[in-house]
Amino acid sequence: MKKMIIGNQAVAYGALSAGIDIATGYPGTPSSEALTELFNFSQKNDPSPYVEWSVNEKVAFEVATGAAWTGKRAITTMKMSGCNVASDSILSVAYSGTRGGLVIYIADDPGAEAGMPEQDTRLFALQAGLPLLEASTPQSAYKLTRFSFELSEKTELPVILRLVTSVSHAQEMVEGDYSYNRLDREASFERDIFKYTKAGSAICVGQHETLLLRLKQAERIVADRRINRLNCRNCSDSTGFSVVSSGSLIPYVNEELMNFEDVPHLALESIYPLDENIVIKMLKKSERVLILEELEPVVEIMIRSLANKLGWCGTILGKMDGLLPRTGKYEREVILKGLEALVRGNRKRKKHENEPIVETPSIGFSEITGNKQNRNDLPPVSIKHPITFCAGCPHRGTFMALVRAIKRNRMDRNKIIVTGDIGCTILGMNPPFNSCWTEVSMGSSIGLAQGFVRGGIREPVVATIGDSTFFHAGMPPLINAVQHRTGFLLIIMDNGWTCMTGFQPNPGTEERFQGANTRQVDISRLVQAMGIDDLQVINPFDQEHSEEVLSQALLARGVRVVIARKECAITVARRGEVESVCVVDPELCNFCKRCLRETGCQALFVSDYEDREIVKIDTDQCNGCTLCITSCPTDAISTGKIK
Structure with missing residues (x-):
C-alpha cells in the first residue's frame, strides 16, 4: 500500500509494522509528528501499542528502556535538544544493552528552522557508542525504522535513528504496511546485576568492552544488509573522482550527479559504526573524494582516519579543508560548489605504481590495550567483602522490611523486580538482600519501573530511591506515573543527607545543618502535592510497623509511596549522638547465625566463647539501630549503654 505521508509519519508506521509494544516521547520540532501519529493510531485501533507523551525525554527513554528490558520492542522520540535531557540515561x-528492540528516534535541525542550536546527534552516537542510521527520504525512514529494531535485537544495543528537518517534514508516496503487526511476546526480566547495574569499576569496564564488540557486530550486519550503496553510472575501475554523501543529502547529490558522468557515489545511511569495507572499495577507485554532509564533519573525520590508516594518498575535500561550511542547511549551491571543486582539480596522488591498498582489520580493544586475552579466559576475581550498608544504616532496615514483607505475602522473591538508583540505595543489590537489579542514572528507578509495568510484568514492581536523588531527578518520573496511572510501589529512603558523595546537605536536610537563609523541604508534602493519596511514612528501625506497611503496599494498586525516614547513622555518630549499642549475651546465643544472614551488618562477627562459636558485636562500629535484635530468635541481643 502507498500513502502520501511525511518522514515523521513514516517512522511511526515503520515502528508499527515492526511490532512495537510501547512508544514514548516528548514534543519537539521537528520530531513531534512521529509520536502524534502513533498516539492517534493507539486511540483509534485495538490492538495497538501503549503510547504516552512523557513528562520529559529522560523519563520517556527510561520508560521505553524498562519495556525493552522485558523483551518488548520500544521506541522513544525526541528532537536533538531532548537528547541532552536524556543523555545521562x-x-x-x-x-x-537491551533485550527487546530499543530505538531512539532523534530529529536534528540543520539551518535551525526550529530556532535551537544546530546540534549534531551523530557526535552523540560516537560518544555513546551506539549505532546510528540516517534516513534520506520518508520511504527510507520507513525501511530504516523497521531495520533499526532488527539491528537492535541482534546487537543487543539501543539504535539511534536520525532524521533532519528536510526529511522528517518532507512528503512522499511511501510504500509500506500500514497495519499493526503485534508480536505477542511474554514479558520477562533477567536478573543480572553485572549487566543492569554500574556498582563497581569491574562491572563498568566489562560492559564497555562488550559494547565495543557489539559495535563491530553492528558494522558486519549493516554491511551484509547493504544499507550503504556505492552507485556508479558507466564507471571504469578507476575513475579518479568519488563523492560521499549521507542521509538527507543523498537524493540531492544523485540529482546533481546526472550532470557529472562517471563519478561514483557512496550513499551512507548507516553512519556509525562506519562500514569500512565499502569505503575501502570506493577509495580503491579514487584519487579525489568529496564528502558532503550537513553540520559537523563526522563522516569526513572517520574516512580521513581510515584513509590514513590504509596509507591512501589521495585528496579529500570537505569541511576540514575549508571548502564547505559546518553551518546551515546545504542548498543546491553548496553541493554544486563541492562537485565543481572535485572535478576541477588535477593534482595526482604520490604513490608507487601498482601500490595496493591493504584492507586492514579494525583495531579492537585488546590491540589497543595490548591485552591479548579474552575476558572470559581471565581467572575469576573473588570478592569476599562486597560493599554494603554502614552499621546502623536505616536503608538496611528498609530492605530487611521489604524482604520480610515479600515473604509475609507469600510472594516469589525472585519474581519481584526492584529497581535501584544512584547512591546508597543501590547497595541493596548485595547480599543478604539481593534486591536491587537495575542502576542507570539519577532518578531512573522510577521511569524504569513504569517501563516494566507497561512492558507487561504482572508481579508487583518496586522502585527504590534516596531522598537526594529524588530531589535531583525523581520528581518528573513520579509525576509521569501519576499522569498516566502507571501503578507501582515507590520507596523513598529519606536519611536527610547526600551521603555517598560525602554527606552534603540536600533540600530535605534539617535547616540547622544547611546554613543561613535556607528552608527544609518536606518530601511527603511534595508527594501529596503530586496527587498521590496512598502515602505512608515509616521508621525503618521499627521493623514490625515497616513490614506491615510494605506488605500492604505490595498488595495495593495504583501509584503508592512509602517514605522510609531515619537520619544517616554516620552523621548522627559524628555529632556524638549515639545513645546506645547492641550487645550479645553469650549464654543465650546458639549461633544460628540468623542475625548475620538477615542484616549483613559488618558490626557483627563470629568469635569463640568457651568451647563453641557465637556472634559478637563490635561496639566501636555499632550505632544501636537494634535491627539485629529483631532477627534473634533467642533474645540473645539487647541494647546497652556506651562505655
Whole structure:
C-alpha cells in the first residue's frame, strides 16, 4: 500500500509494522509528528501499542528502556535538544544493552528552522557508542525504522535513528504496511546485576568492552544488509573522482550527479559504526573524494582516519579543508560548489605504481590495550567483602522490611523486580538482600519501573530511591506515573543527607545543618502535592510497623509511596549522638547465625566463647539501630549503654 505521508509519519508506521509494544516521547520540532501519529493510531485501533507523551525525554527513554528490558520492542522520540535531557540515561543504558528492540528516534535541525542550536546527534552516537542510521527520504525512514529494531535485537544495543528537518517534514508516496503487526511476546526480566547495574569499576569496564564488540557486530550486519550503496553510472575501475554523501543529502547529490558522468557515489545511511569495507572499495577507485554532509564533519573525520590508516594518498575535500561550511542547511549551491571543486582539480596522488591498498582489520580493544586475552579466559576475581550498608544504616532496615514483607505475602522473591538508583540505595543489590537489579542514572528507578509495568510484568514492581536523588531527578518520573496511572510501589529512603558523595546537605536536610537563609523541604508534602493519596511514612528501625506497611503496599494498586525516614547513622555518630549499642549475651546465643544472614551488618562477627562459636558485636562500629535484635530468635541481643 502507498500513502502520501511525511518522514515523521513514516517512522511511526515503520515502528508499527515492526511490532512495537510501547512508544514514548516528548514534543519537539521537528520530531513531534512521529509520536502524534502513533498516539492517534493507539486511540483509534485495538490492538495497538501503549503510547504516552512523557513528562520529559529522560523519563520517556527510561520508560521505553524498562519495556525493552522485558523483551518488548520500544521506541522513544525526541528532537536533538531532548537528547541532552536524556543523555545521562542513554549513556548508561548503552553499556547495559537491551533485550527487546530499543530505538531512539532523534530529529536534528540543520539551518535551525526550529530556532535551537544546530546540534549534531551523530557526535552523540560516537560518544555513546551506539549505532546510528540516517534516513534520506520518508520511504527510507520507513525501511530504516523497521531495520533499526532488527539491528537492535541482534546487537543487543539501543539504535539511534536520525532524521533532519528536510526529511522528517518532507512528503512522499511511501510504500509500506500500514497495519499493526503485534508480536505477542511474554514479558520477562533477567536478573543480572553485572549487566543492569554500574556498582563497581569491574562491572563498568566489562560492559564497555562488550559494547565495543557489539559495535563491530553492528558494522558486519549493516554491511551484509547493504544499507550503504556505492552507485556508479558507466564507471571504469578507476575513475579518479568519488563523492560521499549521507542521509538527507543523498537524493540531492544523485540529482546533481546526472550532470557529472562517471563519478561514483557512496550513499551512507548507516553512519556509525562506519562500514569500512565499502569505503575501502570506493577509495580503491579514487584519487579525489568529496564528502558532503550537513553540520559537523563526522563522516569526513572517520574516512580521513581510515584513509590514513590504509596509507591512501589521495585528496579529500570537505569541511576540514575549508571548502564547505559546518553551518546551515546545504542548498543546491553548496553541493554544486563541492562537485565543481572535485572535478576541477588535477593534482595526482604520490604513490608507487601498482601500490595496493591493504584492507586492514579494525583495531579492537585488546590491540589497543595490548591485552591479548579474552575476558572470559581471565581467572575469576573473588570478592569476599562486597560493599554494603554502614552499621546502623536505616536503608538496611528498609530492605530487611521489604524482604520480610515479600515473604509475609507469600510472594516469589525472585519474581519481584526492584529497581535501584544512584547512591546508597543501590547497595541493596548485595547480599543478604539481593534486591536491587537495575542502576542507570539519577532518578531512573522510577521511569524504569513504569517501563516494566507497561512492558507487561504482572508481579508487583518496586522502585527504590534516596531522598537526594529524588530531589535531583525523581520528581518528573513520579509525576509521569501519576499522569498516566502507571501503578507501582515507590520507596523513598529519606536519611536527610547526600551521603555517598560525602554527606552534603540536600533540600530535605534539617535547616540547622544547611546554613543561613535556607528552608527544609518536606518530601511527603511534595508527594501529596503530586496527587498521590496512598502515602505512608515509616521508621525503618521499627521493623514490625515497616513490614506491615510494605506488605500492604505490595498488595495495593495504583501509584503508592512509602517514605522510609531515619537520619544517616554516620552523621548522627559524628555529632556524638549515639545513645546506645547492641550487645550479645553469650549464654543465650546458639549461633544460628540468623542475625548475620538477615542484616549483613559488618558490626557483627563470629568469635569463640568457651568451647563453641557465637556472634559478637563490635561496639566501636555499632550505632544501636537494634535491627539485629529483631532477627534473634533467642533474645540473645539487647541494647546497652556506651562505655
